[in-house]
Amino acid sequence: xxxxxGMDERLKETLSAMMDDEADELSVRRLLAHSxxxxxxxxxxxxxxxxxxxxDEVPQVLPGDMAQKVRASIQGSLAASAEVASESSLPExxxxxxxxxGSAAATVALALLLGFGAGVxxxxxxxAEHGGELAVHADAAPLVADVPEIPLQGLDDQxxxxxxxxxxxxxxxxxxxxxxxxxxxxxxxxxxxxxR
Amino acid sequence: MRAxxxxxxxxxxxxxAPWAWAAESPAELTAEEWLxxxxxxxxxxxxxGVFVYTRGDQVNAMHIVHRYRNxxxxxxxxxxxxxxxxxxRKGNRVTCILPEHGRFHLDAVIPSGPFAEAFSSxxxxxxxxxxxxxxxxxxxxxxxAAVVELNARDPHRYSYRIWLEKNTGLLIKxxxxxxxxxxxLERFQFTSLEITNDxxxxxxxxxxxxxxxxxTLGGGPWSSSTRHLEGWRLGWRPEGFMPAAxxxxxxxxxxxxxxxxxxxxxxxVEAFSGTEMPTGASxxxxxxxxxxxxxxxxxxxxxxxxxEIPPATARKVADSVEVIDALKLFGRGSHD
Numbered sequence: 001x002x003x004x005x006g007m008d009e010r011l012k013e014t015l016s017a018m019m020d021d022e023a024d025e026l027s028v029r030r031l032l033a034h035s036x037x038x039x040x041x042x043x044x045x046x047x048x049x050x051x052x053x054x055x056d057e058v059p060q061v062l063p064g065d066m067a068q069k070v071r072a073s074i075q076g077s078l079a080a081s082a083e084v085a086s087e088s089s090l091p092e093x094x095x096x097x098x099x100x101x102g103s104a105a106a107t108v109a110l111a112l113l114l115g116f117g118a119g120v121x122x123x124x125x126x127x128a129e130h131g132g133e134l135a136v137h138a139d140a141a142p143l144v145a146d147v148p149e150i151p152l153q154g155l156d157d158q159x160x161x162x163x164x165x166x167x168x169x170x171x172x173x174x175x176x177x178x179x180x181x182x183x184x185x186x187x188x189x190x191x192x193x194x195x196r
Numbered sequence: 197m198r199a200x201x202x203x204x205x206x207x208x209x210x211x212x213a214p215w216a217w218a219a220e221s222p223a224e225l226t227a228e229e230w231l232x233x234x235x236x237x238x239x240x241x242x243x244x245g246v247f248v249y250t251r252g253d254q255v256n257a258m259h260i261v262h263r264y265r266n267x268x269x270x271x272x273x274x275x276x277x278x279x280x281x282x283x284x285r286k287g288n289r290v291t292c293i294l295p296e297h298g299r300f301h302l303d304a305v306i307p308s309g310p311f312a313e314a315f316s317s318x319x320x321x322x323x324x325x326x327x328x329x330x331x332x333x334x335x336x337x338x339x340x341a342a343v344v345e346l347n348a349r350d351p352h353r354y355s356y357r358i359w360l361e362k363n364t365g366l367l368i369k370x371x372x373x374x375x376x377x378x379x380x381l382e383r384f385q386f387t388s389l390e391i392t393n394d395x396x397x398x399x400x401x402x403x404x405x406x407x408x409x410x411x412t413l414g415g416g417p418w419s420s421s422t423r424h425l426e427g428w429r430l431g432w433r434p435e436g437f438m439p440a441a442x443x444x445x446x447x448x449x450x451x452x453x454x455x456x457x458x459x460x461x462x463x464x465v466e467a468f469s470g471t472e473m474p475t476g477a478s479x480x481x482x483x484x485x486x487x488x489x490x491x492x493x494x495x496x497x498x499x500x501x502x503x504e505i506p507p508a509t510a511r512k513v514a515d516s517v518e519v520i521d522a523l524k525l526f527g528r529g530s531h532d
Binding site: 170 | 462464475479487500502511
Protein backbone atom coordinates (compact mmCIF):
# COMPACT_ATOMS: atom_id res chain seq x y z
CA UNK A 1 0.00 0.00 0.00
CA UNK A 2 3.02 2.27 -0.03
CA UNK A 3 2.20 3.66 -3.43
CA UNK A 4 -1.29 4.45 -2.23
CA UNK A 5 0.01 6.26 0.77
CA GLY A 6 2.40 8.14 -1.42
CA MET A 7 -0.30 9.23 -3.78
CA ASP A 8 -1.91 12.60 -3.45
CA GLU A 9 -5.33 12.31 -1.84
CA ARG A 10 -6.86 14.35 -4.63
CA LEU A 11 -5.56 11.88 -7.18
CA LYS A 12 -7.08 9.02 -5.26
CA GLU A 13 -10.31 10.94 -5.16
CA THR A 14 -10.12 11.42 -8.91
CA LEU A 15 -9.47 7.74 -9.50
CA SER A 16 -12.39 6.75 -7.37
CA ALA A 17 -14.57 9.31 -9.10
CA MET A 18 -13.52 7.80 -12.44
CA MET A 19 -14.55 4.43 -11.13
CA ASP A 20 -17.97 5.92 -10.67
CA ASP A 21 -17.92 7.91 -13.84
CA GLU A 22 -17.99 11.19 -12.02
CA ALA A 23 -14.55 12.70 -12.57
CA ASP A 24 -14.30 16.07 -14.21
CA GLU A 25 -11.88 16.87 -16.99
CA LEU A 26 -9.64 19.07 -14.86
CA SER A 27 -9.16 16.25 -12.38
CA VAL A 28 -8.33 13.82 -15.14
CA ARG A 29 -5.74 16.20 -16.53
CA ARG A 30 -4.18 16.43 -13.12
CA LEU A 31 -4.09 12.66 -13.01
CA LEU A 32 -2.45 12.56 -16.41
CA ALA A 33 0.32 14.73 -15.12
CA HIS A 34 1.07 12.36 -12.27
CA SER A 35 4.68 11.33 -12.24
CA UNK A 36 4.21 7.74 -11.18
CA UNK A 37 2.04 5.78 -13.62
CA UNK A 38 3.02 2.51 -11.96
CA UNK A 39 1.43 3.60 -8.73
CA UNK A 40 -1.68 4.70 -10.59
CA UNK A 41 -1.88 1.41 -12.44
CA UNK A 42 -1.42 -0.62 -9.31
CA UNK A 43 -4.00 1.39 -7.45
CA UNK A 44 -6.48 1.19 -10.28
CA UNK A 45 -6.02 -2.55 -10.61
CA UNK A 46 -6.54 -3.09 -6.92
CA UNK A 47 -9.77 -1.14 -6.90
CA UNK A 48 -10.94 -3.01 -9.98
CA UNK A 49 -10.26 -6.27 -8.18
CA UNK A 50 -12.23 -5.16 -5.19
CA UNK A 51 -15.07 -3.91 -7.28
CA UNK A 52 -15.12 -7.10 -9.31
CA UNK A 53 -15.11 -9.30 -6.27
CA UNK A 54 -17.94 -7.35 -4.78
CA UNK A 55 -19.80 -8.22 -7.93
CA ASP A 56 -18.50 -11.81 -8.01
CA GLU A 57 -16.73 -11.10 -11.26
CA VAL A 58 -13.73 -13.30 -10.66
CA PRO A 59 -13.07 -15.02 -13.96
CA GLN A 60 -14.63 -18.42 -13.87
CA VAL A 61 -11.84 -19.79 -15.98
CA LEU A 62 -9.50 -19.48 -13.06
CA PRO A 63 -8.90 -22.66 -11.16
CA GLY A 64 -10.64 -22.64 -7.81
CA ASP A 65 -7.46 -22.32 -5.81
CA MET A 66 -6.33 -19.35 -7.89
CA ALA A 67 -9.63 -17.60 -7.33
CA GLN A 68 -9.29 -18.23 -3.62
CA LYS A 69 -5.77 -16.88 -3.63
CA VAL A 70 -6.96 -13.76 -5.36
CA ARG A 71 -9.76 -13.31 -2.90
CA ALA A 72 -7.43 -13.87 0.03
CA SER A 73 -4.74 -11.62 -1.33
CA ILE A 74 -7.03 -8.71 -1.75
CA GLN A 75 -8.71 -9.01 1.61
CA GLY A 76 -5.88 -6.89 2.88
CA SER A 77 -6.34 -4.48 0.03
CA LEU A 78 -10.01 -4.31 0.79
CA ALA A 79 -9.36 -3.43 4.40
CA ALA A 80 -6.62 -1.01 3.53
CA SER A 81 -8.78 0.59 0.93
CA ALA A 82 -11.69 1.01 3.29
CA GLU A 83 -10.40 4.37 4.34
CA VAL A 84 -10.07 5.54 0.78
CA ALA A 85 -13.44 4.12 -0.11
CA SER A 86 -14.96 5.91 2.80
CA GLU A 87 -13.40 9.20 1.80
CA SER A 88 -14.69 8.93 -1.71
CA SER A 89 -18.07 7.50 -0.80
CA LEU A 90 -17.48 4.54 -3.07
CA PRO A 91 -19.85 2.16 -1.31
CA GLU A 92 -22.60 4.73 -1.54
CA UNK A 93 -21.97 5.05 -5.22
CA UNK A 94 -22.49 1.37 -5.56
CA UNK A 95 -19.41 0.58 -7.71
CA UNK A 96 -21.51 0.87 -10.77
CA UNK A 97 -20.13 -0.48 -14.00
CA UNK A 98 -17.94 2.19 -15.43
CA UNK A 99 -19.25 4.34 -18.22
CA UNK A 100 -16.99 7.18 -19.10
CA UNK A 101 -18.77 10.40 -19.89
CA GLY A 102 -15.82 12.73 -19.67
CA SER A 103 -13.34 13.78 -22.27
CA ALA A 104 -12.71 10.85 -24.57
CA ALA A 105 -9.31 12.19 -25.50
CA ALA A 106 -8.27 12.49 -21.89
CA THR A 107 -9.49 9.00 -21.19
CA VAL A 108 -7.53 7.53 -24.06
CA ALA A 109 -4.47 9.50 -23.04
CA LEU A 110 -4.75 8.18 -19.53
CA ALA A 111 -5.25 4.68 -20.83
CA LEU A 112 -2.06 4.97 -22.84
CA LEU A 113 -0.25 6.41 -19.89
CA LEU A 114 -1.28 3.47 -17.78
CA GLY A 115 -0.60 1.00 -20.53
CA PHE A 116 -4.15 -0.23 -20.64
CA GLY A 117 -4.77 -0.38 -24.36
CA ALA A 118 -8.15 1.18 -23.85
CA GLY A 119 -10.53 2.71 -26.30
CA VAL A 120 -13.02 5.36 -25.36
CA UNK A 121 -14.39 3.03 -22.74
CA UNK A 122 -12.18 1.43 -20.17
CA UNK A 123 -10.78 -1.97 -20.92
CA UNK A 124 -8.46 -2.69 -18.09
CA UNK A 125 -7.53 -6.15 -19.17
CA UNK A 126 -4.21 -6.48 -20.91
CA UNK A 127 -3.09 -9.45 -18.88
CA ALA A 128 -5.18 -11.87 -16.93
CA GLU A 129 -2.61 -13.34 -14.71
CA HIS A 130 0.77 -11.81 -14.44
CA GLY A 131 3.19 -11.96 -11.60
CA GLY A 132 0.50 -13.31 -9.33
CA GLU A 133 -1.65 -10.26 -9.90
CA LEU A 134 -5.06 -10.51 -11.41
CA ALA A 135 -6.32 -7.89 -13.81
CA VAL A 136 -10.04 -7.80 -14.34
CA HIS A 137 -11.96 -6.24 -17.17
CA ALA A 138 -13.76 -3.06 -16.30
CA ASP A 139 -15.42 -2.79 -19.66
CA ALA A 140 -19.02 -1.76 -19.65
CA ALA A 141 -19.85 -4.74 -21.85
CA PRO A 142 -20.72 -7.48 -19.39
CA LEU A 143 -19.70 -10.28 -21.73
CA VAL A 144 -16.11 -9.14 -21.81
CA ALA A 145 -15.91 -8.92 -18.08
CA ASP A 146 -14.32 -12.26 -17.35
CA VAL A 147 -12.32 -13.28 -20.37
CA PRO A 148 -8.58 -13.28 -19.71
CA GLU A 149 -6.62 -11.81 -22.58
CA ILE A 150 -3.51 -13.38 -24.01
CA PRO A 151 -1.34 -10.76 -25.72
CA LEU A 152 0.15 -12.19 -28.89
CA GLN A 153 3.47 -10.78 -27.78
CA GLY A 154 3.31 -13.08 -24.79
CA LEU A 155 3.30 -16.24 -26.87
CA ASP A 156 6.54 -18.02 -27.64
CA ASP A 157 7.36 -19.01 -31.21
CA GLN A 158 5.92 -22.48 -30.90
CA UNK A 159 2.67 -21.20 -29.42
CA UNK A 160 2.38 -18.49 -32.05
CA UNK A 161 2.96 -21.04 -34.81
CA UNK A 162 0.24 -23.19 -33.29
CA UNK A 163 -2.23 -20.33 -32.99
CA UNK A 164 -1.46 -18.95 -36.43
CA UNK A 165 -2.38 -22.26 -37.97
CA UNK A 166 -5.82 -21.96 -36.46
CA UNK A 167 -6.10 -18.35 -37.59
CA UNK A 168 -5.24 -19.35 -41.11
CA UNK A 169 -7.59 -22.26 -41.18
CA UNK A 170 -10.38 -20.09 -39.84
CA UNK A 171 -9.68 -17.50 -42.51
CA UNK A 172 -10.10 -20.33 -44.97
CA UNK A 173 -13.38 -21.38 -43.33
CA UNK A 174 -14.43 -17.75 -43.42
CA UNK A 175 -14.18 -17.67 -47.16
CA UNK A 176 -16.34 -20.76 -47.24
CA UNK A 177 -18.77 -19.87 -44.51
CA UNK A 178 -19.50 -16.23 -45.09
CA UNK A 179 -18.78 -16.27 -48.78
CA UNK A 180 -16.61 -13.23 -48.51
CA UNK A 181 -13.98 -14.29 -50.95
CA UNK A 182 -11.85 -11.16 -50.98
CA UNK A 183 -12.21 -10.44 -47.30
CA UNK A 184 -11.41 -14.03 -46.53
CA UNK A 185 -8.27 -13.83 -48.64
CA UNK A 186 -7.35 -10.56 -47.01
CA UNK A 187 -7.64 -12.18 -43.62
CA UNK A 188 -5.39 -14.97 -44.82
CA UNK A 189 -2.78 -12.54 -46.02
CA UNK A 190 -3.14 -10.49 -42.89
CA UNK A 191 -2.49 -13.50 -40.71
CA UNK A 192 0.41 -14.55 -42.89
CA UNK A 193 2.09 -11.22 -42.53
CA UNK A 194 1.20 -10.70 -38.90
CA UNK A 195 4.07 -9.51 -36.83
CA ARG A 196 4.05 -9.62 -33.12
CA MET B 197 -44.90 4.89 -62.74
CA ARG B 198 -42.88 4.49 -59.60
CA ALA B 199 -45.05 1.59 -58.53
CA UNK B 200 -44.54 0.00 -61.91
CA UNK B 201 -40.81 0.33 -61.57
CA UNK B 202 -40.92 -1.21 -58.13
CA UNK B 203 -42.92 -4.09 -59.52
CA UNK B 204 -40.36 -4.57 -62.26
CA UNK B 205 -37.61 -4.60 -59.68
CA UNK B 206 -39.45 -7.16 -57.61
CA UNK B 207 -39.98 -9.34 -60.65
CA UNK B 208 -36.36 -9.11 -61.57
CA UNK B 209 -35.49 -10.15 -58.05
CA UNK B 210 -37.66 -13.20 -58.30
CA UNK B 211 -37.18 -14.29 -61.87
CA UNK B 212 -33.90 -13.23 -63.28
CA ALA B 213 -30.56 -14.87 -62.90
CA PRO B 214 -28.44 -13.44 -60.07
CA TRP B 215 -26.14 -11.55 -62.37
CA ALA B 216 -29.09 -9.58 -63.72
CA TRP B 217 -29.08 -7.68 -60.44
CA ALA B 218 -26.02 -5.88 -61.52
CA ALA B 219 -27.81 -4.33 -64.44
CA GLU B 220 -30.27 -2.45 -62.25
CA SER B 221 -29.38 0.71 -60.46
CA PRO B 222 -32.44 1.59 -58.42
CA ALA B 223 -32.22 4.57 -56.18
CA GLU B 224 -34.84 3.66 -53.62
CA LEU B 225 -33.85 0.23 -52.40
CA THR B 226 -34.34 -0.65 -48.77
CA ALA B 227 -31.52 -1.91 -46.57
CA GLU B 228 -32.75 -5.48 -47.00
CA GLU B 229 -32.87 -5.13 -50.77
CA TRP B 230 -29.32 -3.85 -50.82
CA LEU B 231 -28.28 -6.83 -48.74
CA UNK B 232 -29.84 -9.18 -51.23
CA UNK B 233 -27.81 -7.58 -53.98
CA UNK B 234 -24.59 -8.03 -52.10
CA UNK B 235 -24.13 -11.76 -52.58
CA UNK B 236 -24.67 -11.95 -56.34
CA UNK B 237 -22.72 -8.74 -56.86
CA UNK B 238 -19.66 -10.20 -55.12
CA UNK B 239 -19.52 -12.88 -57.77
CA UNK B 240 -20.88 -11.35 -60.90
CA UNK B 241 -19.40 -7.87 -61.00
CA UNK B 242 -16.26 -7.48 -63.09
CA UNK B 243 -13.68 -5.09 -61.75
CA UNK B 244 -10.06 -4.37 -61.00
CA GLY B 245 -8.77 -2.42 -58.06
CA VAL B 246 -6.75 -2.28 -54.89
CA PHE B 247 -8.27 -2.84 -51.51
CA VAL B 248 -6.83 -2.28 -48.09
CA TYR B 249 -7.56 -4.53 -45.19
CA THR B 250 -6.93 -3.22 -41.70
CA ARG B 251 -7.28 -5.00 -38.42
CA GLY B 252 -5.57 -4.19 -35.19
CA ASP B 253 -2.31 -2.59 -36.15
CA GLN B 254 -1.99 -4.56 -39.36
CA VAL B 255 -2.60 -3.06 -42.78
CA ASN B 256 -2.51 -5.11 -45.96
CA ALA B 257 -3.12 -3.97 -49.50
CA MET B 258 -4.08 -6.32 -52.32
CA HIS B 259 -4.54 -5.83 -56.02
CA ILE B 260 -7.53 -7.70 -57.35
CA VAL B 261 -9.04 -8.43 -60.73
CA HIS B 262 -12.36 -10.20 -60.79
CA ARG B 263 -14.78 -11.23 -63.50
CA TYR B 264 -17.65 -13.55 -64.13
CA ARG B 265 -17.27 -15.45 -67.37
CA ASN B 266 -19.12 -18.44 -68.75
CA UNK B 267 -20.75 -19.06 -65.43
CA UNK B 268 -17.58 -19.12 -63.41
CA UNK B 269 -15.75 -16.67 -61.20
CA UNK B 270 -12.23 -15.76 -62.19
CA UNK B 271 -10.14 -13.85 -59.74
CA UNK B 272 -6.51 -12.98 -59.21
CA UNK B 273 -5.13 -11.41 -56.07
CA UNK B 274 -1.67 -10.04 -55.55
CA UNK B 275 -0.54 -8.77 -52.15
CA UNK B 276 0.98 -5.33 -52.52
CA UNK B 277 3.28 -5.46 -49.55
CA UNK B 278 5.27 -7.96 -47.57
CA UNK B 279 6.15 -11.23 -49.22
CA UNK B 280 5.34 -11.63 -52.88
CA UNK B 281 2.79 -14.17 -53.93
CA UNK B 282 -0.34 -14.63 -55.99
CA UNK B 283 -3.66 -16.33 -55.63
CA UNK B 284 -5.51 -17.23 -58.81
CA ARG B 285 -8.97 -18.68 -58.86
CA LYS B 286 -10.79 -19.89 -61.94
CA GLY B 287 -14.04 -21.53 -61.02
CA ASN B 288 -13.18 -24.30 -58.66
CA ARG B 289 -9.48 -24.28 -59.39
CA VAL B 290 -7.28 -22.26 -57.10
CA THR B 291 -3.58 -21.74 -57.72
CA CYS B 292 -1.23 -20.17 -55.23
CA ILE B 293 2.25 -18.90 -55.87
CA LEU B 294 3.99 -19.19 -52.59
CA PRO B 295 6.33 -16.59 -51.22
CA GLU B 296 9.87 -17.84 -50.78
CA HIS B 297 10.25 -16.81 -47.20
CA GLY B 298 6.74 -16.84 -45.81
CA ARG B 299 6.35 -17.48 -42.14
CA PHE B 300 3.56 -19.86 -42.98
CA HIS B 301 2.97 -22.46 -45.58
CA LEU B 302 0.47 -21.04 -47.97
CA ASP B 303 -0.60 -24.48 -49.08
CA ALA B 304 -2.44 -24.61 -45.78
CA VAL B 305 -4.58 -21.66 -46.70
CA ILE B 306 -5.93 -22.62 -50.05
CA PRO B 307 -9.67 -22.19 -49.89
CA SER B 308 -11.35 -25.53 -49.93
CA GLY B 309 -15.00 -24.92 -50.49
CA PRO B 310 -17.50 -23.23 -52.76
CA PHE B 311 -17.03 -19.95 -50.98
CA ALA B 312 -19.07 -17.25 -52.57
CA GLU B 313 -21.97 -19.33 -53.76
CA ALA B 314 -23.61 -19.76 -50.38
CA PHE B 315 -23.56 -16.09 -49.60
CA SER B 316 -26.70 -14.81 -51.25
CA SER B 317 -29.05 -17.33 -49.69
CA UNK B 318 -27.56 -16.72 -46.29
CA UNK B 319 -28.40 -13.07 -46.28
CA UNK B 320 -32.11 -13.52 -45.91
CA UNK B 321 -32.15 -14.47 -42.21
CA UNK B 322 -29.45 -11.93 -41.36
CA UNK B 323 -32.12 -9.43 -40.32
CA UNK B 324 -33.15 -11.78 -37.55
CA UNK B 325 -29.81 -11.27 -35.85
CA UNK B 326 -28.98 -7.77 -37.06
CA UNK B 327 -31.01 -4.58 -37.28
CA UNK B 328 -30.48 -3.31 -40.82
CA UNK B 329 -30.66 0.44 -41.37
CA UNK B 330 -30.02 2.39 -44.54
CA UNK B 331 -27.80 5.39 -43.79
CA UNK B 332 -27.01 8.46 -45.85
CA UNK B 333 -25.22 7.60 -49.10
CA UNK B 334 -21.44 7.66 -49.03
CA UNK B 335 -18.53 7.68 -51.43
CA UNK B 336 -15.64 5.23 -51.55
CA UNK B 337 -12.74 5.27 -53.99
CA UNK B 338 -14.65 7.70 -56.17
CA UNK B 339 -17.79 5.58 -56.28
CA UNK B 340 -21.16 6.51 -54.84
CA ALA B 341 -22.26 3.97 -52.31
CA ALA B 342 -25.31 2.90 -50.39
CA VAL B 343 -24.43 2.56 -46.72
CA VAL B 344 -26.12 -0.09 -44.64
CA GLU B 345 -25.67 -0.41 -40.91
CA LEU B 346 -26.20 -3.81 -39.35
CA ASN B 347 -26.48 -3.56 -35.63
CA ALA B 348 -26.28 -6.82 -33.74
CA ARG B 349 -29.47 -7.60 -31.87
CA ASP B 350 -27.62 -9.40 -29.08
CA PRO B 351 -24.18 -9.11 -27.48
CA HIS B 352 -22.93 -12.39 -28.96
CA ARG B 353 -21.85 -10.83 -32.24
CA TYR B 354 -20.35 -7.67 -33.63
CA SER B 355 -22.09 -5.00 -35.67
CA TYR B 356 -21.25 -4.04 -39.24
CA ARG B 357 -21.40 -1.11 -41.57
CA ILE B 358 -21.13 -1.88 -45.27
CA TRP B 359 -20.81 0.31 -48.34
CA LEU B 360 -22.28 -1.05 -51.57
CA GLU B 361 -21.50 0.48 -54.93
CA LYS B 362 -24.67 2.21 -56.13
CA ASN B 363 -24.98 0.62 -59.54
CA THR B 364 -23.79 -2.91 -58.97
CA GLY B 365 -24.20 -3.56 -55.26
CA LEU B 366 -20.54 -4.54 -55.05
CA LEU B 367 -19.15 -4.47 -51.52
CA ILE B 368 -16.56 -1.70 -51.59
CA LYS B 369 -16.07 -1.06 -47.91
CA UNK B 370 -16.98 -2.79 -44.70
CA UNK B 371 -16.41 -2.12 -41.03
CA UNK B 372 -16.72 -4.56 -38.19
CA UNK B 373 -17.74 -2.62 -35.12
CA UNK B 374 -17.79 -3.35 -31.47
CA UNK B 375 -21.07 -2.66 -29.69
CA UNK B 376 -21.46 0.31 -27.44
CA UNK B 377 -19.10 2.93 -28.74
CA UNK B 378 -19.05 1.46 -32.24
CA UNK B 379 -15.26 1.23 -32.34
CA UNK B 380 -14.04 -0.12 -35.68
CA LEU B 381 -12.20 -3.39 -35.19
CA GLU B 382 -11.61 -4.31 -38.80
CA ARG B 383 -11.94 -2.48 -42.09
CA PHE B 384 -11.94 -3.64 -45.68
CA GLN B 385 -11.94 -0.86 -48.23
CA PHE B 386 -11.16 -0.32 -51.87
CA THR B 387 -8.76 2.53 -52.40
CA SER B 388 -9.02 2.33 -56.16
CA LEU B 389 -11.69 0.57 -58.14
CA GLU B 390 -12.60 0.32 -61.79
CA ILE B 391 -15.81 -1.53 -62.55
CA THR B 392 -15.40 -2.69 -66.10
CA ASN B 393 -15.92 -5.61 -68.41
CA ASP B 394 -12.76 -4.67 -70.27
CA UNK B 395 -10.48 -7.12 -68.56
CA UNK B 396 -7.88 -8.99 -70.55
CA UNK B 397 -7.25 -12.69 -70.26
CA UNK B 398 -3.63 -11.91 -69.44
CA UNK B 399 -4.74 -10.31 -66.19
CA UNK B 400 -5.97 -13.70 -65.08
CA UNK B 401 -2.71 -15.51 -65.63
CA UNK B 402 -0.07 -16.25 -63.05
CA UNK B 403 2.75 -13.77 -63.57
CA UNK B 404 5.09 -14.51 -60.74
CA UNK B 405 7.49 -17.37 -60.31
CA UNK B 406 7.89 -19.65 -57.39
CA UNK B 407 6.49 -22.80 -55.96
CA UNK B 408 2.99 -23.39 -57.29
CA UNK B 409 0.26 -25.19 -55.45
CA UNK B 410 -2.98 -26.07 -57.17
CA UNK B 411 -6.17 -27.09 -55.54
CA THR B 412 -9.68 -27.91 -56.65
CA LEU B 413 -12.44 -26.55 -54.50
CA GLY B 414 -15.25 -28.65 -53.17
CA GLY B 415 -13.38 -31.89 -52.64
CA GLY B 416 -10.57 -32.87 -50.37
CA PRO B 417 -11.02 -33.10 -46.67
CA TRP B 418 -14.39 -31.37 -46.69
CA SER B 419 -16.61 -34.35 -47.02
CA SER B 420 -20.26 -34.95 -46.27
CA SER B 421 -19.34 -38.26 -44.71
CA THR B 422 -17.81 -36.40 -41.78
CA ARG B 423 -20.73 -34.09 -41.27
CA HIS B 424 -21.41 -35.11 -37.69
CA LEU B 425 -19.32 -34.24 -34.71
CA GLU B 426 -17.53 -37.39 -33.73
CA GLY B 427 -16.59 -38.01 -30.14
CA TRP B 428 -17.52 -34.56 -28.87
CA ARG B 429 -20.50 -32.30 -28.51
CA LEU B 430 -21.11 -28.60 -28.55
CA GLY B 431 -23.32 -27.45 -25.70
CA TRP B 432 -23.90 -23.87 -26.81
CA ARG B 433 -23.58 -21.55 -29.73
CA PRO B 434 -25.21 -18.17 -30.34
CA GLU B 435 -28.60 -18.28 -32.00
CA GLY B 436 -28.47 -18.06 -35.75
CA PHE B 437 -25.02 -19.57 -36.22
CA MET B 438 -25.52 -22.57 -38.46
CA PRO B 439 -23.00 -25.16 -39.61
CA ALA B 440 -21.39 -23.49 -42.59
CA ALA B 441 -18.66 -25.90 -43.48
CA UNK B 442 -18.64 -29.58 -42.79
CA UNK B 443 -16.34 -30.81 -40.06
CA UNK B 444 -12.89 -31.53 -41.23
CA UNK B 445 -11.27 -34.76 -40.26
CA UNK B 446 -7.85 -34.12 -38.87
CA UNK B 447 -5.01 -36.31 -37.80
CA UNK B 448 -6.03 -35.99 -34.18
CA UNK B 449 -9.26 -34.08 -33.84
CA UNK B 450 -11.91 -32.14 -35.70
CA UNK B 451 -12.66 -28.66 -36.95
CA UNK B 452 -16.05 -27.22 -37.75
CA UNK B 453 -17.26 -23.79 -38.84
CA UNK B 454 -20.47 -21.88 -38.15
CA UNK B 455 -21.86 -18.71 -39.69
CA UNK B 456 -24.84 -16.44 -39.19
CA UNK B 457 -24.47 -15.11 -42.71
CA UNK B 458 -22.13 -12.28 -41.73
CA UNK B 459 -19.89 -13.52 -38.97
CA UNK B 460 -18.34 -16.93 -38.69
CA UNK B 461 -16.34 -18.88 -36.19
CA UNK B 462 -14.40 -22.12 -36.28
CA UNK B 463 -14.01 -24.64 -33.50
CA UNK B 464 -10.93 -26.83 -33.34
CA VAL B 465 -10.78 -29.74 -30.93
CA GLU B 466 -7.43 -31.47 -31.08
CA ALA B 467 -5.37 -33.81 -28.99
CA PHE B 468 -2.59 -32.14 -27.04
CA SER B 469 0.28 -31.80 -29.46
CA GLY B 470 3.02 -31.10 -26.97
CA THR B 471 2.64 -27.33 -27.15
CA GLU B 472 1.23 -25.94 -23.93
CA MET B 473 -1.21 -23.16 -24.70
CA PRO B 474 -2.43 -20.60 -22.20
CA THR B 475 -6.12 -20.23 -21.40
CA GLY B 476 -7.67 -17.04 -22.65
CA ALA B 477 -8.41 -14.92 -25.67
CA SER B 478 -6.12 -13.22 -28.15
CA UNK B 479 -7.53 -10.56 -30.42
CA UNK B 480 -6.44 -9.32 -33.82
CA UNK B 481 -8.88 -6.66 -34.88
CA UNK B 482 -12.29 -8.32 -35.02
CA UNK B 483 -10.85 -11.82 -34.84
CA UNK B 484 -10.84 -13.54 -31.48
CA UNK B 485 -8.96 -16.74 -30.75
CA UNK B 486 -9.95 -18.33 -27.47
CA UNK B 487 -8.00 -21.36 -26.25
CA UNK B 488 -8.40 -23.69 -23.35
CA UNK B 489 -6.88 -27.02 -22.44
CA UNK B 490 -9.05 -29.92 -21.30
CA UNK B 491 -8.64 -33.50 -20.26
CA UNK B 492 -10.77 -36.61 -20.55
CA UNK B 493 -9.42 -39.69 -18.81
CA UNK B 494 -5.69 -39.49 -19.50
CA UNK B 495 -6.07 -37.66 -22.80
CA UNK B 496 -5.31 -33.96 -22.78
CA UNK B 497 -6.76 -31.84 -25.55
CA UNK B 498 -6.93 -28.27 -26.77
CA UNK B 499 -10.15 -26.45 -27.67
CA UNK B 500 -9.67 -23.35 -29.84
CA UNK B 501 -12.45 -21.10 -31.05
CA UNK B 502 -11.46 -18.59 -33.73
CA UNK B 503 -13.86 -16.14 -35.25
CA GLU B 504 -15.12 -12.65 -35.79
CA ILE B 505 -17.03 -12.77 -32.54
CA PRO B 506 -16.55 -11.06 -29.15
CA PRO B 507 -14.17 -12.77 -26.72
CA ALA B 508 -16.96 -13.63 -24.30
CA THR B 509 -18.87 -15.42 -27.05
CA ALA B 510 -15.78 -17.36 -28.08
CA ARG B 511 -15.15 -18.34 -24.51
CA LYS B 512 -18.73 -19.48 -23.94
CA VAL B 513 -18.59 -21.61 -27.07
CA ALA B 514 -15.23 -23.11 -26.10
CA ASP B 515 -16.38 -23.84 -22.56
CA SER B 516 -19.41 -25.69 -23.90
CA VAL B 517 -17.28 -28.18 -25.82
CA GLU B 518 -17.44 -31.59 -24.21
CA VAL B 519 -15.30 -34.48 -25.33
CA ILE B 520 -17.21 -37.71 -24.78
CA ASP B 521 -15.16 -40.24 -26.73
CA ALA B 522 -11.47 -39.40 -26.90
CA LEU B 523 -10.60 -42.46 -28.93
CA LYS B 524 -13.14 -41.66 -31.62
CA LEU B 525 -12.18 -38.00 -31.71
CA PHE B 526 -8.45 -38.16 -31.44
CA GLY B 527 -7.70 -41.66 -32.69
CA ARG B 528 -4.88 -43.82 -31.45
CA GLY B 529 -2.15 -41.66 -32.88
CA SER B 530 -2.55 -38.88 -30.35
CA HIS B 531 -0.28 -38.44 -27.41
CA ASP B 532 -0.92 -36.98 -24.03
